[in-house]
Amino acid sequence: xxxxxxxxxxxxxxxxxxxxxxxxxxxxxxxxxxxxxxxxxxxxxxxxxxxxxxxxxxxxxxxxxxxxxxxxxxxxxxxxxxxxxxxxxxxxxxxxxxxxxxxxxxxxxxxxxxxxxxxxxxxxxxxxxxxxxxxxxxxxxxxxxxxxxxxxxxxxxxxxxxxxxxxxxxxxxxxxxxxxxx
Numbered sequence: 001x002x003x004x005x006x007x008x009x010x011x012x013x014x015x016x017x018x019x020x021x022x023x024x025x026x027x028x029x030x031x032x033x034x035x036x037x038x039x040x041x042x043x044x045x046x047x048x049x050x051x052x053x054x055x056x057x058x059x060x061x062x063x064x065x066x067x068x069x070x071x072x073x074x075x076x077x078x079x080x081x082x083x084x085x086x087x088x089x090x091x092x093x094x095x096x097x098x099x100x101x102x103x104x105x106x107x108x109x110x111x112x113x114x115x116x117x118x119x120x121x122x123x124x125x126x127x128x129x130x131x132x133x134x135x136x137x138x139x140x141x142x143x144x145x146x147x148x149x150x151x152x153x154x155x156x157x158x159x160x161x162x163x164x165x166x167x168x169x170x171x172x173x174x175x176x177x178x179x180x181x182x
Contacts, residue, residue, distance in 0.1 A: 047076055053164055057174010058083030063165035066158040073158040075137045079103075084128030084175040086153065092141020094118035101133030110135075128175065145173060 034049030058080040105127035142157040
């Protein structure tokens, strides 16, 4: 059997298609609103049409890509003024690029146009914003989130982000300060 993928081939129905049965590698299908995929695996995501999912604590995500095989996940993140992330540790590397606002965290201040790299096992005990902030976030592996007492709250990986995008799970990566503020 050839490569099997799923996609919207007419406006209302998701159908299975098999590359070995005549679909060319450059043929594309719309798999979700705002998302095109080729039979070869190319992906184009229009973020102006992509759904936002709640990340908790004043943050929301657009799930742009997840890969169960590599553990990679790609998010576009929006943080409202005063939002912050729980203390966390990167179990794999992470990268980000700020497109709006400023991310303030224990390494420094990252304004518009800033690219950041986070090595394996990087820990962040403060990551917040004072103004509305948006950034592209690429993760290569899991992220472990800590409770206020330092114990592990939960671990998020590519499969979790996939389930979040499908509304199968909910997450809250926000800080307790955000909850107290509301």
